[in-house]
Amino acid sequence: MSYSKDFTVAICGGGLCGLACAVALSRAGISVTVFEASSFSQEAGAGVGLGPNAVRALKGLGIFDAILARSDQPEPIPRLFGFVSAKDPHDFIFSVSCCEDPVALAIYRPAFLDAVVELLDPSIIQFRKRCTSIDVSENGRHVMHFADSTTHETDLIIGADGVRSVARRFVIGELAKDPLIYPNTAAYRGLVPTEDLRRAGVQTELTGRPLCFVGLDKHMICFPIKGATVINIVVFLSDYDKPPQSELPYPWVESVSQKELKEHCKDWGHDPKIILDHLKNPSKWSIHALDPLQNYVRDKVVLVGDASHAMLPHLGAGAGQGFEDVFVLIQLLTHPRTEKSNLSDVLARYNDVRPPRANDVLRASARAGRLYDSFRSPEQDKTRLQTELSGIWEDVWSYDLHKDVTTSFETLHRLHVF
Ligand SMILES: Cc1cc2nc3c(=O)[nH]c(=O)nc-3n(C[C@H](O)[C@H](O)[C@H](O)COP(=O)(O)OP(=O)(O)OC[C@H]3O[C@@H](n4cnc5c(N)ncnc54)[C@H](O)[C@@H]3O)c2cc1C
Structure with a gap:
């Protein structure tokens, strides 16, 4: 088979970002293989909200229509x-309004993955291939080592292996301190039928826009799904007095009793209490995040998605930053002048533009959580919260990604790489 480039690519991790990369590279005629640790049958069925910047990046990658077709929305x-x-009495505090065209899409993770896998030649993905380390061979190529004792040699590795990334270990160096932290935030998740809540006397309208009930050191997100017949509930509890800890023992998801959750929220009012009464079998997720990384690239290993900037989910922006990474990387790798001999220069441009942008969003996400969790009463905090909340989405959603790509190409021309 003939390929459009003189280099080969291996993707470590076939999650949201890894598969998006694989589709774009294979469509451009580049030799690519995805190594995924799991089989997809183990996929957790959580939902992902994609904001306007994520929608633009996915459209730019040419995969948005396939994803939309698998969502339960006819359009964003x-x-x-x-x-x-x-x-x-559940005073209304603030309504987000921002951006010219604030379109968004909510989709189940497995539906997203199914949509993208369908666009790929099945021989490109190898499942149950857990990468354990990466090193450099004598001829300067990269070698991936797997748990089944096999290896794979390639010119370029894209580390899309999520929050506990092995590729990140190579990029930051074996001796560097692991940037993975537990910031003392836990998310309790579950689904509740809308009709049950209505019958039980919930007055707050939950079926229109997503709502956030704000309190002190905790908040609750209510998100209508499945044509608003079901409300997706996520309660975030944070302990801001404790310093961030190092990684908790794995797994980070466990079943908890409804009683435990209700005990944490006993100072809440009528509607959230009823919602929690109906949240059967909640699961508790210990949310981990990264201290911002300065570099997403070392040699010819490049990080995308949570491997490089796993963040607290308070702006619903983690996957969106991953798709922005993928969009920029694909523009660079598929440029007609990109070839094996100039890959280092090309990857350096990715490293110029992506860490500053994604780390800004990472920090903003942490700040947003603190804001939601700082509400004592309307008298004390309503006006302050209205002021501080306004505008926090604008920077995330209205970012001009094409400008970064143009600047990168200009730099490559100026340096006579292109
Ligand atoms: C509670 C919660 C709510 C969220 N809500 C939103 C939201 O609304 N909107 C949003 O944009 N983001 C949200 N996020 C963040 C979003 O889920 C992540 O940013 C996104 O999944 C990252 O995609 P990824 O492809 O980088 O990593 P992942 O989706 O984690 O994929 C990584 C893949 O790599 C594989 N892998 C791991 N290690 C190895 C290895 N060693 N070898 C081979 N394969 C490996 C894994 O099996 C997995 O398939 C939320 C996160 C949480 C925790």
């Missing part, structure tokens, strides 16, 4: 959050 629509006091 504005899904702007409202903020409500968790205490009685």
Whole structure:
């Protein structure tokens, strides 16, 4: 088989970002193989909200229509959050309004993965291939080592292996301190039928826009799904007095009792209490994040997605940053002048533009969580929260990604690489 480039690519991790990369590279005629640790049958069924910047990046990658077709939305629509006091009488605090075209899409992770896998030649993906380390061979190529004792040699590795990335270990160096932290935030998740809540007397309107009930050191997100017949509930509890800890023992997801969760939220008012009464079998997710990395590239190993910038999910922006990474990387790798001999220069441009942008969003996500969790009462905090919340999505959603690509190409021309 003949390929459009004189270099080969291996992708470590076939999650949201790894597969998006694989589709774009194979469509451009580049030799690519994906190594995925799991089999997809183990996929957790969580939902992912994609904001306007994520939608633009996926459209730019040419995979948006396939994903939309697998979602339960006919088209992307504005899904702007409202903020409500968790205490009685649930005063309305703030309504997000931002961007010219704030379209968004909510999709189940497995549906996203199914949509993207369908666009790939099955021989490109190898499942149950857990990469354990990466090193450099004598001829200067990269070698991936797998748990089944096999190896794979390639010119370029894209590390898309998520928050506990092995590729990141190569990029930061074996001796560097692991940037993975537990910032003392846990998310309790579950689904509740809308009709049950209505019958039980919940007054707050939950079927229109997504809502966030704000309180002190905790908040609850209510997100209508499946044509608003079901409400996806996520309660975030944070301990801001403790310093961030190093990684907790794995796995980070466990079943918890409803009683435990209700005990944490007993100072909340009428509607959140009823919602928690109906949240059967909640699961508790210990949310991990990264201290910002300065570099996403070393030699010819490049990080995308959570491997490089796993963040707290308070702006619903983690996957979106991953798709921005993928969009920029694909523009660079598929440029007609990119070849094996100039890959280092090309990857250096990715490293110029992506860490500053994604780390800004990472920090903004942590700040957003602190804001939602700082609400004592309407009298004390309503005006402050209205001021501080306004505008925090603008920077995430309205970012001009094409400018970064143009600047990168200009630099490569100026340096006579292109
Ligand atoms: C509670 C919660 C809510 C969220 N909500 C949103 C939201 O609304 N919007 C949003 O944009 N983001 C959200 N996120 C973040 C989003 O889920 C992540 O940013 C996104 O999944 C990252 O995609 P990824 O491809 O980088 O990593 P992943 O999706 O984690 O994929 C990594 C893949 O690599 C594989 N892998 C791991 N290690 C290896 C290895 N050693 N060898 C081979 N394969 C390996 C894994 O099996 C996996 O398939 C949320 C996160 C959480 C925790």
